[in-house]
Amino acid sequence: MGSREFVRTVPRLDGMVVSATGYRTAGQRPALHRGLPSPWLTVIFSLDGPIATAATPEAARGTDAVRTDIVVGGLHQSPAYVVQPEHEAGIQLAVHPLAARALLGLPAAALAGALVTPGTDVFGGRADDVRAQLCALDRWPDRFALLSGYLRRRAAGADAGRVRPEVAEAWAWLARHRGAGTLGGLSRHVALGERRLTTLFRAETGLTPKQAARLMRFEHARAAVTRAVGAGARPDLARVAADTGYCDHSHLVRDFRRYTGASPTGWLAEECRNIQAREGSGGEEWGHEHHRTHP
Incomplete structure (x- = not known):
């Protein structure tokens, strides 16, 4: 009889982190999970051993997989295959790409060359200390508060430059249109030629506006x-x-x-089963009870 536990929140970090999900599973049949492309960067602090990730199922199960206790993933356009062992636990963050400079110390485009980057290569060695502190805590609200505080301090001391206002407005325009707007309409809105806008946008995010x-x-x-x-x-x-x-x-x-x-x-x-377990957890705020499902 396995258990599956998820607790979700929207951290109070001025929109820099779109969502945070704490998860813990036990007694599950080992499997592969498809980490899907999305408009958000992925950051995972594992609380239960390294996470194995690769671009193909075969690689994820083999020696070529990236294995790391802290995962940082950029914007990608194909699934990332993640090994799901019998038991696992961690906190997964969906980070706004334009917050990468503040939280990660680099533009999101710098992560585009790799499917997954070990977290200490981005955050530095202090992140390992934070992960150890997270592992020592028993309650999700305390874990979320610790991680939120760490990220807030990083943002306060950030010195990685600013996102160009045209790129920030372009992203906001695309989000308002839910991805249904045209490049011509976007270009006119930010008063830049399509080619120039595409160059600046890709240099910041790693993707073209389209x-x-x-x-x-x-x-x-x-x-x-x-x-x-x-x-x-x-x-x-x-x-x-x-x-x-x-x-x-x-x-x-x-x-x-x-x-x-x-x-x-x-x-x-x-x-x-993953969807039903996650959706069953609702969208509770930190400190509220989480939900546990027993398949």
Whole structure:
């Protein structure tokens, strides 16, 4: 009889961290998890041994996998395969790409060359001390508070330059349009030529505006599918496609294959239990009780 525990929150870090999820599982059948591309950077502090990650299932299970106790992932456009052992625990953060300079000390584009970067290569050795302190704590609210304080101090002492205002406004415009706007409309909005805007945007984030828009649109579609499954319903993919700005159902399926390596139904078959457990945890604030599921 295994246990699965998730607790989620939105940290009070001025929007720099979009969400934080504490997780703990035990007694599970070892498996591979697909870490999907999203418009956010990923930071994970493992509380239960190194995390093995790679670009293919074979590599994730082999000697070529990146194994690290602290994971930092940039914006990517293909799934990252993560080994899920019998038991695991940690805190996963979704970090706004334009907060990378403040929290990580470098632009998000600097992470684009690797699927995963060991956290101490980014944060420095102090991060290992923070991870050890997290492991010593028993309560999720205390762990979240410790990690939030560490990140807040990093942001206060950041000296990695500022994001250009045109890039910041371009990202905000794309987010408001949920990835459905055009490059021409975006270019006019920020008063830059398309080529110049693309160059500046990619230099900051590692993606072009078109690539970021596509990721945002997929993120909204995936979230809609996830909510339906979490509520025990069968997702209406045609309706999801229409509601999230896709031309038709086939374009949504194409993006699912691109970003997950599987069809929507194939991905759901693999991830259904994870989705139901996570969605069942709700969106509680720090300090509220978490939910535990027993499959």
